[in-house]
């Protein structure tokens with residue numbers, strides 16, 4: 213009854229009956245339920261997509277920094293080097309990104325110094341190091357960048373997952389930079405676990421192979437003991453080297469500075485100081501630019517033979533842009549294309565028609581002499597094929613007619629793999645040598661010239677002349693830039709890298725003819741003012757310029773043949789009076805032999821200038837009386853131009869053939885009563901040195917140079933003789949009969965080369 217009353221009452225004010233609703237529900241409930249469910253799903257999806265995604269790994273916030281002691285107390289799980297199960301935790305967490313920092317306009321760079329120590333030496337050093345670092349990073353701060361105090365973290369106490377699976381999440385978009393100071397132990401220590409962790413992380417298929425790529429960079433310094441482990445092969449600093457390798461992989465090759473290594477009983481403090489300076493420079497660069505900067509495998513040298521030695525995984529590429537673009541190895545190789553290939557890609561028809569034609573003003577009659585072009589143009593304009601070809605080959609073009617490039621020996625020396633023959637003969641450390649030219653143009657087209665086809669030729673200067681200070685500053689910048697690019701290359705030694713940041717020698721011989729440049733004397737004066745020695749090579753075709761050249765440390769003329777016909781065939785000179793010019797240059801050299809060290813450089817090409825020419829060369833030596841005669845086998849480069857000149861591998865002499873020639877020349881010189889002798893050799897680059905007896909004292913050769921003495925002599929403004937800056941005795945290993953390879957360096961044979969078919973020297977490509 214009560215129910216009826218309620219129904220009745222409802223009826224009185226509702227517009228429809230409840231029974232109707234029930235009926236509707238029964239009829240439409242399935243579509244209603246389905247549409248409600250669909251709407252809910254859409255709503256949920258929209259919400260999900262709009263909220264920021266988070267990676268599944270959890271790592272704690274790291275700011276404010278935890279002192280080492282606290283870290284130790286919080287986590288003593290690893291005290292005995294025990295390995296804990298890997299923790300991978302899921303969950304949605306909003307992460308602060310580095311964009312926050314960008315938004316606030318201030319970049320925060322947190323340096324974390326990791327160390328490990330068993331007997332306490334590394335811990336002590338790392339503590340002092342971190343304190344010093346705190347001071348030096350403060351000096352790098354400006355309104356746009358701050359460096360929170362570097363943190364010192366003991367690898368025995370931290371949880372690796374917090375730092376070595378992904379970088380920690382810093383507050384306010386803090387970015388991280390890792391430094392690792394590590395001893396090496398050939399017994400089981402925490403470092404074995406650490407290395408295992410790095411390796412596992414790299415190989416874990418659930419994790420990105422480079423999960424630490426968000427780091428700004430990293431660098432490792434190793435402590436070892438050379439007394440027990442004298443060489444790297446025997447285990448010197450082996451664990452630091454391994455960590456360095458794994459970190460390269462995990463960070464996506466962000467080795468910010470080369471691995472440093474120090475002998476804790478001998479030189480660790482000094483090596484660490486150099487390494488710290490280098491790391492400081494890199495941090496400064498990051499503070500200024502936000503990144504590690506440009507860099508490619510090697511230096512971009514077209515003759516990048518070293519590349520073959522690099523494990524592909526070890527290659528280092530700093531250029532973030534390139535990484536972002538995902539450049540393939542193929543593309544990179546394309547950039548580093550071989551000189552040879554580039555030479556051939558520059559087909560003859562690609563000569564820039566806008567460039568003035570070569571004109572030999574010296575040999576036209578007045579009547580037929582064409583009028584010179586009215587406007588003075590640039591020798592190598594930026595939009596010319598020559599510019600593109602040269603830059604592709606790894607040259608940095610400075611101004612409009614100068615170039616700089618680091619040679620393969622410079623790179624080899626940076627990696628402790630030997631310097632060029634000039635170290636054996638004259639004490640030039642290749643990693644401190646800059647190869648450059650103030651004139652990319654030349655007046656010969658030598659058959660063996662591997663730059664032929666890409667460099668401009670001409671007999672007179674008819675281009676814009678750049679001021680010497682512009683060239684000097686530009687080539688130094690270009691050289692240092694290329695050295696810096698090497699800092700992430702595996703095997704580069706920190707101490708050599710640090711030394712390389714001070715140029716001590718300049719080889720003016722790269723390509724073209726340096727004395728062609730009208731201000732060559734001002735340019736060499738600038739080198740000397742900075743105590744950079746000068747080795748200048750000229751092609752014996754510009755006697756007037758040679759006559760006015762001021763003393764350089766060592767003056768070369770290229771002697772590519774012993775007679776006129778042979779010279780025409782091999783040098784293919786543009787000057788019609790080339791033989792007269794050549795002879796005048798020899799006369800000038802003879803006059804100069806008591807003012808500076810003079811050198812004949814002979815490049816032997818089998819089938820062109822070796823056979824039966826020893827006598828002819830002896831006659832030339834008698835004419836020029838150089839202090840030294842460098843004899844070198846030609847290097848085959850396989851360019852289309854050399855092939856076009858009929859040059860093949862058959863024209864490359866074996867080292868034994870070069871030795872036989874040198875013996876014949878030595879005999880021919882003795883027959884003429886000339887006082888010379890075979891002083892030194894560098895079999896590795898197929899090069900032998902004949903020296904005047906003026907450079908022999910008490911039965912020992914003194915072919916090396918006292919560079920500081922040279923500058924003293926120069927600065928005294930008094931006349932001086934080459935003997936005045938004669939250096940110490942030529943080292944035993946460099947003298948004739950001993951091969952000439954510095955025993956302190958590691959000898960590396962190029963992979964895939966058939967050592968039976970090629971001599972070492974044939975397999976190597978000379979830097980110049």
Ligand SMILES: Cc1cc2nc3c(=O)[nH]c(=O)nc-3n(C[C@H](O)[C@H](O)[C@H](O)COP(=O)(O)O)c2cc1C
Nearest residue numbers: 329330331332333334395396398436437448449476
């Ligand atoms: C048992 C033992 C093994 C070592 N093994 C190596 C080694 O394989 N290679 C190396 O270069 N140094 C080796 N060392 C030298 C240490 O790495 C070096 O003394 C280091 O400075 C020690 O640092 P720490 O005092 O921080 O532990 C070894 C030293 C010891 C005591």
Ligand code: SF4
Nearest residue numbers: 619632642645647979
């Ligand atoms: S090859 Fe030439 S440029 Fe290279 S290190 Fe030797 S002298 Fe210097």
